[in-house]
Amino acid sequence: MTYLSNKNIVLCVTGSIAAYKSVYLASLIVKEGANLRVIMTESAKEFVGESSFSGITHNEVITGYYEGKTELSIDHVSIAKEADLIVVAPATANSIAKIALGISSEPIVGTILASKAPVIVAPAMDGDMFNSKQVQSNIKILHDLDMIISGPEKGRLASGINEYGRMTEPDKLLEEINKIFSKKKDFENIRAIVTAGATIESIDPVRFISNWSSGKMGIAIAEALRDRGAKVTFVHGRMDENSINGVKKIPVLSAIEMKDQILKEIDNNDLIIMSAAVADYRVKQKFEQKIKKEKLSSIDLEKNPDILAEIDNKKIVKVGFAAESENLIENAKKKLSSKDCNLIVANDITLEGSGFGSDNNKATLVHKEGCDDLPLMKKSELAHKILDRTIEYID
Numbered sequence: 560m561t562y563l564s565n566k567n568i569v570l571c572v573t574g575s576i577a578a579y580k581s582v583y584l585a586s587l588i589v590k591e592g593a594n595l596r597v598i599m600t601e602s603a604k605e606f607v608g609e610s611s612f613s614g615i616t617h618n619e620v621i622t623g624y625y626e627g628k629t630e631l632s633i634d635h636v637s638i639a640k641e642a643d644l645i646v647v648a649p650a651t652a653n654s655i656a657k658i659a660l661g662i663s664s665e666p667i668v669g670t671i672l673a674s675k676a677p678v679i680v681a682p683a684m685d686g687d688m689f690n691s692k693q694v695q696s697n698i699k700i701l702h703d704l705d706m707i708i709s710g711p712e713k714g715r716l717a718s719g720i721n722e723y724g725r726m727t728e729p730d731k732l733l734e735e736i737n738k739i740f741s742k743k744k745d746f747e748n749i750r751a752i753v754t755a756g757a758t759i760e761s762i763d764p765v766r767f768i769s770n771w772s773s774g775k776m777g778i779a780i781a782e783a784l785r786d787r788g789a790k791v792t793f794v795h796g797r798m799d800e801n802s803i804n805g806v807k808k809i810p811v812l813s814a815i816e817m818k819d820q821i822l823k824e825i826d827n828n829d830l831i832i833m834s835a836a837v838a839d840y841r842v843k844q845k846f847e848q849k850i851k852k853e854k855l856s857s858i859d860l861e862k863n864p865d866i867l868a869e870i871d872n873k874k875i876v877k878v879g880f881a882a883e884s885e886n887l888i889e890n891a892k893k894k895l896s897s898k899d900c901n902l903i904v905a906n907d908i909t910l911e912g913s914g915f916g917s918d919n920n921k922a923t924l925v926h927k928e929g930c931d932d933l934p935l936m937k938k939s940e941l942a943h944k945i946l947d948r949t950i951e952y953i954d
Contacts, residue, residue, distance in 0.1 A: 562740040564592035566643045571667040574602025575649035576717050577683035577726040584729035585615045596638050598667050639673035649683030649726045652694050659697040678706040686722025708804040738786050747788030750828040753781040754835035756796035758814045763846040772836035774798030776938050781806050783942035794820050814838050814863040832878040833867050867898040876952045881905040891925040901952040902926050924948050
C-alpha cells in the first residue's frame with residue numbers, strides 16, 4: 560500500500576512542449592496505485608497523443624465537453640465529484656489565466672470549478688512570460704484560492720534562455736502529491752505566522768550587518784504547516800532561495816520591518832514560529848551616502864527589539880529558536896522564560912552538518928515539561944517533529 564493507493568487523481572495536460580513530462584508523471588502515479596484520469600486540451604494533443612495516456616491509465620482520455628466517456632456522461636462533473644486531487648501539469652500561461660478567472664471554455668477549468676479537491680498547478684512557459692505582470696497576477700489569484708503552485712524550476716528553456724520556466728520534474732511532483740495524502744490535517748483551521756531568513760541592517764547604501772541564516776528551516780516549517788492544513792503567513796528576510804508556495808509571503812529587510820509586519824498580523828493568528836535569525840543590533844544612524852573607508856573606523860549600534868518577547872497576546876502560542884555555540888540547554892531555558900514561549904528549538908551551530916545553510920539539523924526541543932533531544936535529521940523531518948510538539952499547546 561502507498562499513500563496514493565485507490566486515490567482518484569486527475570491529471571490535466573495543457574499545450575506546452577513540457578507535455579512529454581506528463582506521460583512519465585502519469586506512469587509514476589499509476590505505479591503508486593492511484594486511479595488516474597487524464598484531461599487534455601486540444602493544443603496539448605499537438606505535443607503528445609491521447610493513446611500514450613490511455614495506455615498507461617487504462618482509462619479513456621477526456622478532451623472535450625461533449626464526449627460522454629464517464630457513466631454520468633457529464634465528464635467534467637463526474638470526474639470532479641470523485642477527485643481526491645487535481646494536478647495541472649504542464650500549466651501554460653493561457654490555462655493559468657483561465658483557471659484564475661474561471662473561464663470554463665474547456666473541461667479542465669470546468670472540472671476544477673466543480674471540485675472541492677486540492678489543486679496543484681505546475682507552470683511551464685518562457686521565463687519572461689512567467690515573470691510578466693499578467694502571469695504573476697494570475698499566480699497570486701491561484702495562491703489566494705489555496706491552490707498549490709509547484710515551481711517552475713530554473714533551466715534551459717525552448718527559447719534558449721536559462722531562466723525560471725521549466726515544469727517541475729515528475730519525480731519531484733510525485734513527492735508533492737504524496738505529501739498531500741501523507742500528512743494529517745491536525746493544523747486545519749489554525750492560522751500561523753512563520754518567520755525565516757536573515758534580517759539586514761543597513762550601514763550605508765553599500766554595506767550592511769547580517770548573518771549566515773539560509774532560511775531553509777523556516778521554509779521547511781512553513782511547508783509542513785501548509786501540508787498539515789494551516790493558513791500560513793510567511794514573513795521572511797534574506798534567504799538563499801525563495802521557492803515556497805501555497806503561503807502568504809511578506810518580504811522584509813530589517814528587524815524593525817519584521818516586527819511591524821508581525822504585529823500587524825499577529826491578532827489574526829493562533830501561532831507564531833520565530834525561526835528567522837533577527838539581528839540583535841542595528842546601526843544607530845544609517846548613512847544616506849557611501850562612507851569612505853577612511854572614516855569607517857567605528858559604527859554606533861543600538862539594540863533591536865525582542866520581537867517574541869514583545870508579543871503579549873496570551874492566546875498566541877509562541878515557538879522560538881536558540882542557535883547557540885555553548886551552554887545550549889541553559890541558554891534555551893532562559894529564552895523560554897524571558898520570551899514567554901511555549902517551546903524553544905535549540906541547536907548547536909558548531910555541530911558539523913547541522914544548522915546554517917545545511918539541509919539537516921540536530922535540535923533539542925525545550926519546554927516547561929523538559930527536553931526532547933532529537934538526532935540529526937533533514938530539516939523537513941525536524942519541521943514535523945516541532946509541529947508534533949507544538950500542537951499540544953493549541954486549544
